Amino acid sequence: MGQSRPTVLIVDDDVEIRRTVADVLEDEGYRVELAEDGLEALSLIDPSQPPGVILLDLMMPVMDGWSLLAALRADEELAAIPVVIISAVGGHAPAPTPPVREVMDKPLAIERLLAAVSRCAA
Numbered sequence: 197m198g199q200s201r202p203t204v205l206i207v208d209d210d211v212e213i214r215r216t217v218a219d220v221l222e223d224e225g226y227r228v229e230l231a232e233d234g235l236e237a238l239s240l241i242d243p244s245q246p247p248g249v250i251l252l253d254l255m256m257p258v259m260d261g262w263s264l265l266a267a268l269r270a271d272e273e274l275a276a277i278p279v280v281i282i283s284a285v286g287g288h289a290p291a292p293t294p295p296v297r298e299v300m301d302k303p304l305a306i307e308r309l310l311a312a313v314s315r316c317a318a
Contacts, residue, residue: 202248202317203227207237207264208282209256213302217251217282220306221313233257234264243273248317249297251309254283268295278316282309 204226208214211232218228229247231237233256241247250268254261261283268274279295284302298312 201226203229203245204313204317205229205231205237205240205247205250207231207234207250207256207261208253209233210253213253213282213304217304217309220310224310226313226317234259234261234267237264238267241274241277243271246274246277248278249313250277250279250295251282251313252279254281254285265296280309280312280316 201224204221206214206217206228208217209232214230214232218230221228229240231240235258237250238259252261252264261281265279268277268279275295277295278297281296281299282302282304283299297316300309300312
């Protein structure tokens with residue numbers, strides 16, 4: 197049996213996007229965790245077994261994606277987790293600099309998303 201794929205943490209306040217992306221990733225063999233905001237995401241991340249990649253929306257209530265990125269960068273154990281921004285903010289998203297590896301606009305192109313997850317979670 198082949199190696200299992202890493203966990204992908206999807207952080208988005210839109211339940212339909214979370215569920216749709218989770219279904220696609222699970223069909224591809226990824227384990228998936230879901231969070232509806234940055235605060236919930238932080239509570240799910242175990243530094244001893246971090247997700248292979250985080251798919252992160254920027255505009256969310258409670259703790260937005262910008263704040264979660266700042267928290268990840270500030271924590272030595274979490275700063276290396278690759279992040280793919282998935283957001284409708286277009287040109288206002290950060291440039292790909294650690295931990296951000298890629299920026300994708302919504303609506304998401306599934307094949308492009310799968311390719312980004314594969315590259316980042318490798």
